[in-house]
Amino acid sequence: HGLTTALPAALERGEFFIEYQPLVHLGDGSVRGAEALVRWLHPQHGVLSPDRFIPLAEHTGLIVPLGRWVLEQSVRQARTWQERHGGADALVPLRVNVNLSPCQLTHPGLVQDTVDILERTGVEPDALCLEVTESALIGADDDLLKPLRRLAEMGVDIALDDFGTGYSNLANLRRLPVSVLKLDRSFTQSMQQFPADPVDLKIVEGIVSLAHSLGLAVTVEGVETGAQAEQLRILGCDTAQGWYYARPGPPERLHELVLVDA
Ligand code: G
Numbered sequence: 001h002g003l004t005t006a007l008p009a010a011l012e013r014g015e016f017f018i019e020y021q022p023l024v025h026l027g028d029g030s031v032r033g034a035e036a037l038v039r040w041l042h043p044q045h046g047v048l049s050p051d052r053f054i055p056l057a058e059h060t061g062l063i064v065p066l067g068r069w070v071l072e073q074s075v076r077q078a079r080t081w082q083e084r085h086g087g088a089d090a091l092v093p094l095r096v097n098v099n100l101s102p103c104q105l106t107h108p109g110l111v112q113d114t115v116d117i118l119e120r121t122g123v124e125p126d127a128l129c130l131e132v133t134e135s136a137l138i139g140a141d142d143d144l145l146k147p148l149r150r151l152a153e154m155g156v157d158i159a160l161d162d163f164g165t166g167y168s169n170l171a172n173l174r175r176l177p178v179s180v181l182k183l184d185r186s187f188t189q190s191m192q193q194f195p196a197d198p199v200d201l202k203i204v205e206g207i208v209s210l211a212h213s214l215g216l217a218v219t220v221e222g223v224e225t226g227a228q229a230e231q232l233r234i235l236g237c238d239t240a241q242g243w244y245y246a247r248p249g250p251p252e253r254l255h256e257l258v259l260v261d262a
């Protein structure tokens with residue numbers, strides 16, 4: 001595959017860049033941070049979405065250096081946001097969410113790399129949230145969970161991404177070092193109609209109540225309308241992400257959104 005063989009040189013040449021999509025507090029509408037979403041500016045094909053190249057990078061192992069690059073860039077970016085808007089009077093320091101592939105979890109350098117990046121940038125661990133898909137943790141044994149547990153003990157948030165799509169085992173949640181559930185977009189989509197499907201309402205209500213009783217926060221993805229946001233707020237979800245607020249965009253956009261909202 002042409003794209004696969006081009007990946008290492010692309011990393012060397014700096015062809016990857018990161019867009020950020022804001023995370024908004026449903027209660028008060030304030031911007032709390034953003035999720036980092038990597039793109040590849042390919043010299044021939046233009047901007048490629050992660051769906052096109054992340055699987056290839058996972059297959060070849062390039063995901064480890066690429067993922068480390070994304071992590072470092074994103075944490076540096078959080079530092080820049082915080083310096084612009086934070087300081088002593090910032091109530092909530094702006095945070096950044098970074099996606100991790102399953103192969104990064106099994107890579108022995110994950111914890112040390114993360115510690116190094118946080119130390120180099122001076123960003124507090126609780127300003128970083130690592131997103132892992134539910135399917136990556138299905139049947140995870142203790143060896144796989146150990147690095148995540150170490151990171152969680154340091155104060156890094158771990159989010160379970162695309163929650164509710166896999167074989168969600170709610171009882172399994174207790175075992176996982178996660179502090180955030182990111183509800184899959186499909187739940188948000190079913191809030192499109194008014195009134196929403198009563199069964200879906202019950203399911204989301206149940207997930208939120210279980211999550212909160214376990215001390216987890218709930219983030220919803222794919223919010224495209226104000227009606228969805230309102231429904232999900234009423235159901236008790238904590239944070240939202242989606243085109244209704246902003247599409248993924250350049251990091252400077254977050255400054256504008258934070259200012260608008262201040
Ligand atoms: O940006 P977009 O909405 O097209 O993202 C598509 C998918 O790519 C999402 O599932 C997201 O989790 C994944 N993705 C985006 N950036 C990264 C990254 O830096 N690392 C990994 N492993 N996945 C990413």
Ligand code: G
Nearest residue numbers: 099161162221222223224241242243244248
């Ligand atoms: O990590 P994850 O797979 O959740 O990545 C988020 C993906 O969802 C990205 O591909 C992003 O572009 C996409 N996305 C973000 N907001 C919306 C939205 O409001 N609607 C839809 N359909 N997709 C969205």
Ligand code: MN
Nearest residue numbers: 035099131161
């Ligand atoms: Mn994600």
Ligand code: NA
Nearest residue numbers: 161162182221
């Ligand atoms: Na997701």
